[in-house]
Amino acid sequence: MRRRYRWSLIAAGLLLGGAAAAPASLMDLVLASASSGQLRLAEASGSVWQGGGMLYYQGEREALPSSRLAWRFEPRALRSGELAWQVDSPGRQGRLALGVRGVRLEQLSLELPAEVIAEAAPAWRGAGLGGVLALQLESWRWQRGQFEGQLQLDWDGASANVSTVRPFGRYRLSVSGTGKGVGLNLATLAGPLTLQGGGQWQPGTRLMLAGNASSTSEQAEGLRPLLLLLGRPSGENQYTWQLK
Numbered sequence: 001m002r003r004r005y006r007w008s009l010i011a012a013g014l015l016l017g018g019a020a021a022a023p024a025s026l027m028d029l030v031l032a033s034a035s036s037g038q039l040r041l042a043e044a045s046g047s048v049w050q051g052g053g054m055l056y057y058q059g060e061r062e063a064l065p066s067s068r069l070a071w072r073f074e075p076r077a078l079r080s081g082e083l084a085w086q087v088d089s090p091g092r093q094g095r096l097a098l099g100v101r102g103v104r105l106e107q108l109s110l111e112l113p114a115e116v117i118a119e120a121a122p123a124w125r126g127a128g129l130g131g132v133l134a135l136q137l138e139s140w141r142w143q144r145g146q147f148e149g150q151l152q153l154d155w156d157g158a159s160a161n162v163s164t165v166r167p168f169g170r171y172r173l174s175v176s177g178t179g180k181g182v183g184l185n186l187a188t189l190a191g192p193l194t195l196q197g198g199g200q201w202q203p204g205t206r207l208m209l210a211g212n213a214s215s216t217s218e219q220a221e222g223l224r225p226l227l228l229l230l231g232r233p234s235g236e237n238q239y240t241w242q243l244k
Contacts, residue, residue: 024051027071030096031055033103036203041069049073057112059119067110071096094137102143110135114155120207121243123229128161140177147177158191162229164222168193184209192219193226197241210242 024044044053077084082099094107140149169191181202197211231241
């Protein structure tokens with residue numbers, strides 16, 4: 001028993017030494033694994049032990065800048081068989097843990113450009129979308145191909161070059177882990193353009209999201225070009241839409 005404990009300490013020491021010397025760019029591999037390749041790290045400095053870098057969203061056409069992150073390794077997490085880091089994101093201190101139970105992210109806050117929406121919705125690529133996407137993640141886990149957890153993505157100051165109504169609203173996409181994929185629910189928080197919908201996504205497939213849109217009579221004309229890009233009329237100032 002004492003010999004096993006001694007070898008465990010030696011292994012932990014070697015691991016810590018390697019972490020201290022490994023370049024910070026290796027954290028890009030960790031993030032890519034935790035996000036199915038959609039979050040990447042650039043401009044990395046420091047080491048895997050302690051460092052920082054700029055987070056990017058990797059779209060189909062280009063990489064879009066997000067938020068700057070900083071991290072510090074947690075040696076005590078080795079006692080429970082995990083590799084873990086404290087992660088400082090804008091306004092929050094979170095955690096990333098890797099272990100036999102999979103990948104776990106906690107308490108992270110990120111900002112993304114609105115162009116990310118156009119990456120997921122090709123019909124909106126010519127709309128000139130504006131505003132900020134704010135991601136709030138409380139707890140998210142990927143384990144043996146299964147997703148667990150909750151996160152929300154708010155679109156603040158939503159605007160588009162094809163619409164004379166600017167901004168046209170504020171929206172929230174709630175994401176829930178449902179096993180092999182995630183469930184999606186879109187709701188309107190404020191604004192003259194109401195968007196509602198739901199859908200799902202699984203790794204290796206395109207996002208599926210569909211719903212309804214409606215506008216106030218006063219703003220209908222200014223929003224019409226945007227809505228025609230998104231979907232098709234289904235009634236007076238009402239539209240149905242589908243992203244896939």
